[in-house]
Every structure is written in C-alpha cells, then in structure tokens.
Amino acid sequence: MTQNVTVQDVERVAELAHLKLTPEEMPRMSADLNAILDYVAELNELDTAGVEPLAQVSELGDFVSVQRADELRPSLDRATVMAQAPESDGAFFKVPKVIER
Amino acid sequence: MAGEAHTVESFVERPKTLSALRADLMEGRTKAADLAVSYYEQIEKKNPHLNIYLSLTKERALEQAARIDELAAKGDPLPALAGVPVGIKDVLVVQGVPSTAGSKILKGYRPPYNATAVAKLEAGGAVLLGKLNCDEFAMGSSNENSAYGPVRNPVDPERVPGGSSGGSAAAVAANLAVATLGTDTGGSVRQPASFCGVVGVLPTYGRVSRYGLIAFASSLDRIGPFATNVRDAATVLGVIAGHDANDATSSPAPVEDYAAESDRPVEGLRIGVPAEYFAEGLDGEVRAAIEKGIDALKGAGCVIKPISLPHTKYAIPTYYLVATAEASANLARFDGVRYGYRSPQSDTLSDMYSHSRDEGFGAEVKRRILLGTYALSAGYYDAYYRKAQQVRRLLAEEFLRAFAHVDAIVTPTSPVPAFKLGEKTGDPLAMYLADIYTVTASLAGICGVSVPCGATQAGLPVGMQVLAKHFGESTAFRVARAVEAAGL
Numbered sequence: 149m150t151q152n153v154t155v156q157d158v159e160r161v162a163e164l165a166h167l168k169l170t171p172e173e174m175p176r177m178s179a180d181l182n183a184i185l186d187y188v189a190e191l192n193e194l195d196t197a198g199v200e201p202l203a204q205v206s207e208l209g210d211f212v213s214v215q216r217a218d219e220l221r222p223s224l225d226r227a228t229v230m231a232q233a234p235e236s237d238g239a240f241f242k243v244p245k246v247i248e249r
Numbered sequence: 250m251a252g253e254a255h256t257v258e259s260f261v262e263r264p265k266t267l268s269a270l271r272a273d274l275m276e277g278r279t280k281a282a283d284l285a286v287s288y289y290e291q292i293e294k295k296n297p298h299l300n301i302y303l304s305l306t307k308e309r310a311l312e313q314a315a316r317i318d319e320l321a322a323k324g325d326p327l328p329a330l331a332g333v334p335v336g337i338k339d340v341l342v343v344q345g346v347p348s349t350a351g352s353k354i355l356k357g358y359r360p361p362y363n364a365t366a367v368a369k370l371e372a373g374g375a376v377l378l379g380k381l382n383c384d385e386f387a388m389g390s391s392n393e394n395s396a397y398g399p400v401r402n403p404v405d406p407e408r409v410p411g412g413s414s415g416g417s418a419a420a421v422a423a424n425l426a427v428a429t430l431g432t433d434t435g436g437s438v439r440q441p442a443s444f445c446g447v448v449g450v451l452p453t454y455g456r457v458s459r460y461g462l463i464a465f466a467s468s469l470d471r472i473g474p475f476a477t478n479v480r481d482a483a484t485v486l487g488v489i490a491g492h493d494a495n496d497a498t499s500s501p502a503p504v505e506d507y508a509a510e511s512d513r514p515v516e517g518l519r520i521g522v523p524a525e526y527f528a529e530g531l532d533g534e535v536r537a538a539i540e541k542g543i544d545a546l547k548g549a550g551c552v553i554k555p556i557s558l559p560h561t562k563y564a565i566p567t568y569y570l571v572a573t574a575e576a577s578a579n580l581a582r583f584d585g586v587r588y589g590y591r592s593p594q595s596d597t598l599s600d601m602y603s604h605s606r607d608e609g610f611g612a613e614v615k616r617r618i619l620l621g622t623y624a625l626s627a628g629y630y631d632a633y634y635r636k637a638q639q640v641r642r643l644l645a646e647e648f649l650r651a652f653a654h655v656d657a658i659v660t661p662t663s664p665v666p667a668f669k670l671g672e673k674t675g676d677p678l679a680m681y682l683a684d685i686y687t688v689t690a691s692l693a694g695i696c697g698v699s700v701p702c703g704a705t706q707a708g709l710p711v712g713m714q715v716l717a718k719h720f721g722e723s724t725a726f727r728v729a730r731a732v733e734a735a736g737l
Contacts, residue, residue, distance in 0.1 A: 165622040168603035188566035201638030205694030228361040234591035
C-alpha cells in the first residue's frame, strides 16, 4: 500500500475526477497526496480478515430502510430550476459540443 | 464564564434563554421585529471584521417577525422558537436565497427548495437572519478554506473560530444570532463550538434529515445546532429532529423532549474517560480544564470509570479515506452544466467540466477529491476504501462495547484551543490531525455535545466533548448540563 504517487498517477486520477490541475498546482498536490497516503498506510497494522465493511451506520441499530411506492409525484418547478442554468433554452441545458475521438 | 462571549460590547440585550425570550414576547416586553432589527444593526457593525455572514435575508426575517408579533398581540400560543434570531450555515439550502457552500462554484446559486431542518426552524417561528460562512463544502477545521475569506474568532480575532462551521459558532459567540445551524462530518460542529466557547450538538446520524444539505460525505454528514447554553441547544434539536420521507437515512426513532430530559440530575450516571484521548499531543491547559470538568461530574454524583478505546488512533486515516471517497462522488455533480459556475470559452464538453471544476473549487476541495478518487480507483479500492470501511466497523463496535458499561464518555473536544489564523494552513496533514478527538464519533454514528469547560490562561475557551450511544442525546445533554452548571 505504500505507493509512491507520481505526477502521472496524479494526472490519471485528475482525469477521472474531471479536474485539470495547472503545472503550478501539480507538484504541491503530488507531495500532499504522498504525505497523506503514507499516513493512511497505518491502517495496514490492523488485521481486518473477516471483518465486514461498514458502509451505513444505520445498520448497527434496528433501522430498516423502506422504499416508497413507485408512484409519480410532483417535483420541482421547471422554470425555477432552468433559471439557475448557466446556459439553456428553457427546456434543455446547453453545453459545448462533445468532440468525436 | 460558560456561554458568555468574551469581547463584545453588547448593545443588544441577549435573551437569557429561549424560554425567557418566549416569555418576553408573550407578555409584550419584546417585539420580534425590534429584536431582528437590533440583531441586523449588530451584524452591520461587527460583520465587516469578523466575516461571519455571507448573505442576509432581511425581508424574509422581518416578514416572519411580523407574523410572530401578530400572534403574540392576539394572545395566540407561540411556537417553540418564536422570534428567535437564527443563522444558517451556507451548506444548507434556503429557497431563493444564495447558498454557496463557501465555494466559488456555487456563487450566485439560488436553490429552488428549503432544507427540511430550515423549514422546521421557520415552522417553529424562528427568524432567519442570513447564511453563515463556512469552509468550502464543509471541508476544513478552521474556516480558512472558505472562498469568501476566513471567519475571525470573536473571542480573539487573530485566531480561527474552528471549522468547518466557523461562522455558525462565531455568530452565537458574537451575539449575532441566538442559535444557529451548522453541520458536522468529522467534528465541524463540536470543534468550532469548543474554540468559540459555545454549545454545539452532534445528533446521532439519521436524527436530523439531511434533505437540503449540500452533501460532503453522505454516511457521515449531520446537521447540528449551536447555542449559548445546553438547554437551548436541546430545544433547537427537538425542533429540527425527526423522520423525513425526503431522506432515506433519516430515522423513525421518536424525538424525545430533549430540553426536559436535560433537566434531570446526573447522580449515578457512569462516565467513561478513555485513556487514548488524554495521551501525547493534548495541550496541558486543555487537559487541566477537562479534568476540572470531570471532577465537577464526580461532585454531581457521577461514577467516573477509566476506559480504553484502543482503535482510536486509526480513526483519522479511516475518516480521511471514507469521507474523501464519498466527497469525490458527491462533488461530481458540480460540472458547470445545470447550476453554479461554468468556465467561459471551453471548446469541448470535457474541457468545460474540468475548467469549471478547476476554477470553481479551492485547493483543499481538489485535494480531497483527488484523494478520494485515488482511494476508489481500480487497483486501490480494496487496499484503501474497503480497508477503511472494515476499520470503521471495528471503531463502531468498540464504542458499542464501551456503552454497555458506561452511560456517557467524556473527552476534550480538541487537543488544542483556537490556533492563530495561518498557523496550520501550510500543512494539510497537521490540520487533519486536529480532528483526532472528533472523527471517532463521526465514524461510529453516535451522538455528542461540546460544552464549554473553562478556558486557558490566555482566555481561550476549552470544550468538553460528551458522547452518548446512538439516540442517547438526552443522556449527553444531562451530562453537559452538569458540566455547565459547574460554571468553570
């Protein structure tokens, strides 16, 4: 688990997260990630064989998640929502073209 | 000194308690409108320096105040929080009102709906003064990560108020609101409460609906109130708690009368004191103040039991993997398409996404998104994220075992009192380590209160963290009242 995170790793991860770091940001971010990942490697000291991951604390109690009936209900007012869009025609959000690869 | 703001020349007479305010309103000694106006005057005076409020909601506030005054004039019964001036952390949406989450990426965003917790406060008669500054997307422990400038601690303006709910804590400390709402994911209500010398509540996960909370980490986020005293904080929790169909993780557990429960004596309660929270790294003056608080509990008839929570030291790495992984997913929606900031002049959709995010997010947010994405990425998921979730179960089970033998656990809220602005911003890891006493309860889902417990020689507030089991808020409030009563 103690990986040395390279600038290429950071670029790959940034791409996954749709972030484009500037050349100035890159070395600092690499160094920070390395420091943090080094620190979290401490978790390897613990033997967690057979321990079920805990994703939702609610399961520790008697909580049962209930789904509602699959019925149509009123949602948000469209005009109000579209008014928040950076660019729209009132019905669709307008964005730059997707370039063909 | 508990509950008092230290600096502040108060031109406004702070209502002593929520129930005193109610009595004043019902008996015609105060008008809600006058109270709101006087709070706005104070905000105008102090906000330029302290930078607590990001936006004000004067029209909304005065309309609500007028409604309350009308009810009072008719002699009608008043709702629980009638006329109470409140502030709301800017990660909670208020319909039509700018909600930035402390970020540039949501500058100018006006939400089309109200958060449930906000709706409940207003249904309870509260007067919403405005939106409070916070660390960007609730990520931070000092309110220095806000895109709108840091908040200054009213007790010492050269110091941080704590974070991420720095504005919420500072507003109460500076008497710019009588109660506020903040949020706590890794300590963001408790720690600023301790830094500012006010009461902050961490409700059990699922106690308060998260509908309308701009999400940071969905399995950790909680909304919690701040107030000057424990009973008022308990009252506010009673108003905002409860099941909500709009939040699938909200609990149907009945809402107790927390304020009344907090009146009950603490004699015979078993208080666990975990060794791991009193070890290396704890400031000597903080330790001394907390020990006085524990003595006060003993004096009130509690049984003090030393306990051990050996997995404590693994909580920070666990938290910074779980929380950042969840954040990387939650913040993926900020892409310039439907709301918020869109970077101008991008040729392709892909560029628009990355430019908008790169320009709209601050450094700490980007750091956490990258860390979370890394922890979830193919080849690393098992080693990081899955491992962290396994350790999370170990931490939670450790608390469950402890609560079989004690009714509450008390610790310092923070290893240090409020540090100076700029002191920790150069080292993200050092900043993360400041959360060491709060992230454990966050991961386990249990509840707690940070209550003022004395101060350092320099007058910096110290907070004691009182933890209780899931849905054990009443016990936490009772113990916190006993500490408060000691007047340390």
